[in-house]
Amino acid sequence: MQNDLLRLDALNAMTAADFAAALGPVFENAPWVARNAAAARPFATLTALHKAMLTGIEALAAPALAEFLNGHPRLSPETLRRGTTAESTAEQTALGLDALDAEISARLDRLNAAYEARFGYPFILAVRKASLETLFATFERRLAASPEAERAEALAEVAAISWMRLLDRVRAAPTGSVSTHVLDTVRAAPAGGLGVELWRRESDGGMTRITSFVTNADGACDHHLLGGGDLAAGTYEWRYDTPTYFARHGYSTTARAYLGKVRVAFTVWNPEEHFHVPLLLSPGAYTTYRGS
Numbered sequence: 001m002q003n004d005l006l007r008l009d010a011l012n013a014m015t016a017a018d019f020a021a022a023l024g025p026v027f028e029n030a031p032w033v034a035r036n037a038a039a040a041r042p043f044a045t046l047t048a049l050h051k052a053m054l055t056g057i058e059a060l061a062a063p064a065l066a067e068f069l070n071g072h073p074r075l076s077p078e079t080l081r082r083g084t085t086a087e088s089t090a091e092q093t094a095l096g097l098d099a100l101d102a103e104i105s106a107r108l109d110r111l112n113a114a115y116e117a118r119f120g121y122p123f124i125l126a127v128r129k130a131s132l133e134t135l136f137a138t139f140e141r142r143l144a145a146s147p148e149a150e151r152a153e154a155l156a157e158v159a160a161i162s163w164m165r166l167l168d169r170v171r172a173a174p175t176g177s178v179s180t181h182v183l184d185t186v187r188a189a190p191a192g193g194l195g196v197e198l199w200r201r202e203s204d205g206g207m208t209r210i211t212s213f214v215t216n217a218d219g220a221c222d223h224h225l226l227g228g229g230d231l232a233a234g235t236y237e238w239r240y241d242t243p244t245y246f247a248r249h250g251y252s253t254t255a256r257a258y259l260g261k262v263r264v265a266f267t268v269w270n271p272e273e274h275f276h277v278p279l280l281l282s283p284g285a286y287t288t289y290r291g292s
Contacts, residue, residue, distance in 0.1 A: 005171040008049070012042040025087050026053070026165045027158070029071035033057060045173040047272050050163055057155070069121035069154060074112050075135070077105050087165055095127040095135065104132070111139045118143065119150055126160035163270075167233050174229030176271040180238050181291070182219040182279045184249075190219030191281055193248060195241035198225060200234060201265075207237065224274070231271045238264045238277055246283055255283035264288050 011019060016038040024031035036056045043049040060068060073084040073092075080089060080098050092098070100108065115123045125138055142150055178198065182191035197212040213221050239261055246256030268275055276291035 006169055007171050008043055008046065008173060011049075011170065023053075023166070023169065025085060026162045026169070027057075028073070028085060028088060028161070030068055045175065045272050046166060046170055047173075047270060049170070050159075050166055053162065054159055057158070065151075066121060069124065069151075069158075072122050072124050072158075074116075074122045075125065075127065076108055076112055078109075091128050091161075095130060096132060097127075107136070111136070111143070115139065115143055119147060119154075121154070124154045124157045124161075126157050126164065128164055129160070164233075167271075171229070172231075172233075172271045174227070176231040176268070176273050176275070177224035177227035178231065178236065178268070178275045178277070179221060179224045180277045180279065182215055182240065182281055184219075185280050185282045187249070190217065191215060191245060191279075192217045192219055194219070194245040196221070197239040197241075199237040199239060201237070210236075231268060231275075233268050233271050235265060235267050236275075238266075238279070240264075240279065240281070242281065242283075251283050258284055259286065262286055266290070 006022060011022065014022065016035065019038040019041070020031060020035040023034035023037070027033040033053050033056055037049065037053045040052040043052070057065070057068060073079045073088050075092060075095075075097060077097055077100055080092055083089075084092075097108075112123060123139060123142070125135060127135065130138070142153060145153065180196065182194055182196075183189070184191040192215055194215040195212065196215060198210045199207045200210055201207055211225060216222055240263075242259055242262050243256045262279070262281070264277055264279065266275060266277055274292075277288060278291040280287040
């Protein structure tokens, strides 16, 4: 629960030993990362804390970096049988690596062996945000990478894994929010008077409606939503009542029925950032992207 998370001000006030104990598991088998970061306090945001931790890894000489990467467990059923850290066990189990059939398990073993022979450390992937299909597709693509490119990608996955583990432990700074803006490209004008809902996907796969509003004359909400620390990492969905909007502006039934209610899903990776979703809308098509 959000209320159970550590606060940044509490982390900043801890002894170095307590700080290291609280954040030691964030990087796999590398509690020294948290110990080193303690000296860089205070941190105003979780983003700044994470950056300080990554900086310590990026400064490693090649032998120490190889040792760090080799501290990560192999992604395999055998790893789970032998035992690994609580964090890695939970992540690999959630992916289903504890329940692979013999054929899939053998395929994974072959890929692991080939990867380790080529690069000298285990294959690293943020499996919490992956499927088995993603795992195998990524494995096969990265086997063909150069050692330099693969090392960079492995470190990017380390950053993703550690960020998610930080979010499990520490409350993000209350700097994030979400917003949307809709432009009617046929009328070349903001889509004012458009009904909009914001939904969030829950851990059980269900959806919860957070709020609803009607766009103002600028085609937007009058204020940013989920500010003040209410924004959490996860998947959200904007739902736009485009059929009613098109009906109000005289579009024909066949034109306004084509798209139905438009839904745009987006993922909040860093809840300290602002996530703006523009929508360029016509009866026959829509375009969206991450705005600023």
